[in-house]
Amino acid sequence: MIYSPTRAVCMTGRYASKEEAKKKGNKINSVGWWYKTWFYQHAETALKKGLFVEYIPTREYYHRHTRCLYWEGKLILPFADQWWFRFLFGWLMPPKVSLLKATQGEAIRNYYHEMHVIQDILVPLYKVGDALEWVDREMEIYPLWLCPHKLYKLPVKTMVYPEAGFELQRRQGDTQDAQMFTDVGVYYAPVLC
Known part of the structure; x- marks a missing residue:
């Protein structure tokens, strides 16, 4: 976290x-x-x-x-x-x-519709730093939840699938048959300026 x-x-x-x-x-x-x-x-x-x-x-x-x-x-x-x-x-x-x-009243309901964030962003491990910088710059929401997630290369392509050629890059956490991703959980309301 x-x-x-x-x-x-x-x-x-x-x-x-x-x-x-x-x-x-x-x-x-x-x-x-x-x-x-x-x-x-x-x-x-x-x-x-x-x-x-x-x-x-x-x-x-x-x-x-x-x-x-x-x-x-x-x-x-x-x-x-x-x-x-x-x-x-x-x-x-x-x-x-x-x-x-x-x-809840209308004002609270409108606040949630306009300001509230519930978002999970699944990014490759090597791009987590960029994702965290973006969340900080654009939303300033804390705490953030990080959860590792290994995406396996399967015979049938699924909706969420490892990047093409990941196995050739040999990045941290990746194996021959799986690419390491991280779920960045953003749940809250941005800081108001």
């Missing part, structure tokens, strides 16, 4: 058995509890704390951004990430989008 042009957190992971996770001294972080800090904010603590290891149950890891709708929960309810709200009302998160739409 990228929090600004100069601040980012990189997470890596691997599956571990329950026995390994429960070994003395290992930290198990059940991020799915309603009162817990939202995951993107928890990950940001690595910028101050430095490298750390913790074990997150698989299902909770898969849904680590569900309660806060990535970071859009703060846009919907600006105080919803506060400890008192999470403790008292966090179990209500995430709110039903259909309920929110039914209760």
Whole structure:
């Protein structure tokens, strides 16, 4: 996740058995509890704390951004990430989008139509820097979500397919049968000048 042009957190992971996770001294972080800090904010603590290891149950890891709708929960309810709200009302998160739409006024609805961005940009790994510079220059939206994605060369061409001749370039992350891409997730409203 990228929090600004100069601040980012990189997470890596691997599956571990329950026995390994429960070994003395290992930290198990059940991020799915309603009162817990939202995951993107928890990950940001690595910028101050430095490298750390913790074990997150698989299902909770898969849904680590569900309660806060990535970071859009703060846009919907600006105080919803506060400890008192999470403790008292966090179990209500995430709110039903259909309920929110039914209760919003015309001004809010127009704001979302004109300003709100929900966009995933799939770019080859070697072009990620250019994509991040473009998002910063054109939208100034943070945080950004980055997710690696390997696109395989298949016998039948699909809608999203590796670039022609990628296997000859031997760029970082590419193999003979797959090209490395990155999903750049842009979800929020641009900074207003």
